[in-house]
Amino acid sequence: MVACAWRLALVFWVGGLWLLHFVVLPGLERFGLASLLVDDIAGGLRPLLMAFAGACAVVQGGLLVLLGGRRALWQDSRGQLVMICLAAVLVFFAVRQVLPGAEYATRFCYLVAAFAGALLAIRETPGAEPGSARTGAEGIKAR
Secondary structure, eight states, X not given: OHHHHHHHHHHHHHHHHHHIIIIIHHHHHHHTOOHHHHHHHHHHHHHHHHHHHHHHHHHHHHHHHHHHOTTHHXXXXXXXXXXXXXXXXXXXXXXXXXXXXXXXXXXXXXXXXXXXXXXXXXSOOTTOOTTSOOSSXXXXXXX
């Protein structure tokens, strides 16, 4: 059950971040929408996805604590990546409040969260049984 919740949260937030930045927004530009309209859409969707990524990262952090205790957040590489994502989300919203025009800083935080999620996706799923299908490189090698 823990492995299923982990995978579901991971797919939602990592997939959403990557899909918006690398598929939807470039697709809207290529479709011919005005760049100002695409910027408005990005300005509305990026904060929503970052908040959702933060919520899913909290769920994943809770699952890690459930399985390995509080020290799992600091000693396990998955916990460290979850904490990086949470830090990126907090900095994203702090920068938006303090410096509303700092587009590069908010985009950097967005990409840090997206790449932390991509690295998290290649790690083994916590709570997965050794013989079951898992995400990450270990699951591919086992098949």
